[in-house]
Amino acid sequence: MADKTKMSITVAAPPDRVMDVIADYDAYPEWVAAAKSVEVLSTGPRGRAKQVRFVLDAGMVKDTYVLEFDWAADGRSVTWELLSGEIQKAQSGSYSLEPTPDGSTVVTYELTVDLNIPMIGLFKRKAEKAITDTALKELKKRVEG
Template sequence: MADKTNRSISIAAAPERVMDVIADYDAYPQWVAAAKSVEVLSVGANGRAEQVRFVLDAGMVKDTYVLEFDWAADGRSVRWELVSGEIQKAQSGSYTLVGEPDGSTTVTYELTVDLNIPMIGLFKRKAEKAITDTALKELKKRVEG
């Protein structure tokens, strides 16, 4: 798999509030522009989603895929892997939250996507950067709004 794209943002809220927004998949279509529908398929013993199906429409990129989530016991990070997808053959990612002394949270988003269609590395990295930047900005707006 290719190199990970790694982006961070500061959000004016406690880590618990940020993680609650990240974990509320049912609400994603309300604030994630590309998420046309999101369905929690299974829930783990911790009460958080274990498998989730996403229908994504980001203009030229459309996909239906299922991710499996692994939630850290401390509530400060979540990792995921692709279970199935139409145009993706692999996806791994994570959100890591660090509480700051001023009460804000630094959120780091790592993402690696491998598609079934050929894509020049430069374009792939630009697409991953756009995805992570947009996701972090939308998350910030949702939490702080």
């Protein structure tokens, strides 16, 4: 897989509030524009989602895929890997949360996607950056809103 796309944003809320929004997959269709449906398929030992099916419709890009999540014990990060997808052959990503002295949280999102269809590297990286930027902005709006 190629290098990860990595971006950060500051959210005016403590890390536990941010992680609660990230972990509430049932609510994603309410605030993630491209998420048409999201279904938790299994949960892990602490009640967080382990496997989740996403139906995504981002205009020209439509996909149904399943991700498997690994939640850090400290509640400050989550990582995921693609289990299956229609147009994706691989996806890995993470959210990492870092509290700030003023009570806000710096959220760092990393994402790498590999598609089953050929795509020029420059366009792939541009798409990853757009996805990452949108995800962070939508998360900030949801948490702060």
